[in-house]
Amino acid sequence: MNVLLSAAFVLCWSSGFIGAKLGAGSASAVTILMWRFLPLTVVLIAVAVTLARASWRGLTVRDVGRQAVIGALSQSGYLLTVYYAIQLGVSTGTTALIDGVQPLVAGALAGPLLHQFVSRGQWLGLALGAAGVAVVTLADASAGPGVARWAYAVPFVGMLSLVAATFLEGRSRTRVAPSVSLTVHCATSTVVFTALAVGTGTARPPAEASFWVAIGWLVVLSTFGGYGLYWLILRRSGVTAVNTLMFLMAPVTAVWGALMFGEPFGPRTALGLALGLAAVVIVRRGDRLSGGGDRSSGGGLGRPRGPVSGGRGRSGRATGRRPLPAGPRRGRPRAGRPS
Numbered sequence: 001m002n003v004l005l006s007a008a009f010v011l012c013w014s015s016g017f018i019g020a021k022l023g024a025g026s027a028s029a030v031t032i033l034m035w036r037f038l039p040l041t042v043v044l045i046a047v048a049v050t051l052a053r054a055s056w057r058g059l060t061v062r063d064v065g066r067q068a069v070i071g072a073l074s075q076s077g078y079l080l081t082v083y084y085a086i087q088l089g090v091s092t093g094t095t096a097l098i099d100g101v102q103p104l105v106a107g108a109l110a111g112p113l114l115h116q117f118v119s120r121g122q123w124l125g126l127a128l129g130a131a132g133v134a135v136v137t138l139a140d141a142s143a144g145p146g147v148a149r150w151a152y153a154v155p156f157v158g159m160l161s162l163v164a165a166t167f168l169e170g171r172s173r174t175r176v177a178p179s180v181s182l183t184v185h186c187a188t189s190t191v192v193f194t195a196l197a198v199g200t201g202t203a204r205p206p207a208e209a210s211f212w213v214a215i216g217w218l219v220v221l222s223t224f225g226g227y228g229l230y231w232l233i234l235r236r237s238g239v240t241a242v243n244t245l246m247f248l249m250a251p252v253t254a255v256w257g258a259l260m261f262g263e264p265f266g267p268r269t270a271l272g273l274a275l276g277l278a279a280v281v282i283v284r285r286g287d288r289l290s291g292g293g294d295r296s297s298g299g300g301l302g303r304p305r306g307p308v309s310g311g312r313g314r315s316g317r318a319t320g321r322r323p324l325p326a327g328p329r330r331g332r333p334r335a336g337r338p339s
Contacts, residue, residue: 012225071185081158132275
């Protein structure tokens with residue numbers, strides 16, 4: 001099941017770069033993003049107040065606000081930079097490749113932020129994946145003359161935004177149902193993108209059928225598929241598993257872009273794909289040998305190894321202490337999952 005989830009995640013997440021290019025020819029990035037999230041948010045809110053009301057019970061305003069910040073970083077900030085870069089002329093493969101640097105950044109920050117470490121084998125896999133990213137990035141950049149150099153920095157901003165959202169979620173002690181987080185994230189993005197579209201006078205959608213095809217593509221494959229699976233795998237397997245799979249986005253997107261848009265795909269791109277696959281194998285193998293990575297005390301970039309959040313003070317907030325042995329135990333939260 002994990003293999004199927006991982007394959008579906010890679011394909012669906014990569015589809016976002018393709019969908020962005022599908023819509024880039026008929027509307028601005030802000031217009032596409034507004035109409036991607038506006039109807040979707042209406043449906044999600046309707047589901048939240050009818051079928052999924054139980055998932056919202058027990059959540060505080062602070063919990064919802066935290067999810068709104070995560071959504072602003074992982075959706076609004078990330079997607080706006082990706083779409084804008086593609087609109088500036090950066091190819092889908094290059095944009096995905098720059099986004100592939102995320103695992104190295106997450107790995108470097110995992111120690112001080114999540115109190116986790118990466119084993120030597122995992123660092124080897126991460127470095128190998130970075131080499132694959134560099135190879136394919138150079139290949140794509142050399143084939144795309146006429147694009148301003150500063151445009152290649154735009155996806156880096158989105159990558160950092162997604163890293164920040166990932167660690168903010170990783171430090172959360174409140175378990176939020178995926179349906180709740182998806183609703184809050186999409187609602188936050190709707191507010192952000194609608195405000196930007198109205199403020200820039202680009203809220204009116206074009207009449208071209210290709211625009212609505214791109215919107216449908218992005219809602220079904222990218223939002224429900226890619227974005228939903230991102231948080232599902234993050235909670236099931238931890239940061240390392242998700243970020244290692246991110247190494248595959250660039251080569252897969254490059255292949256997809258070559259088939260759909262005729263973007264160049266040469267030997268260097270194929271080499272980058274091979275390096276990305278090797279990185280996934282090495283990191284996954286190191287995770288298994290260390291006892292399950294995020295679900296143990298050892299080798300993964302997952303949940304913090306700090307105190308179990310079982311003790312609570314009078315205010316109901318976690319005290320950061322382990323529950324005392326006396327008294328009935330209500331069950332400790334499973335390691336590797338938000339408590």
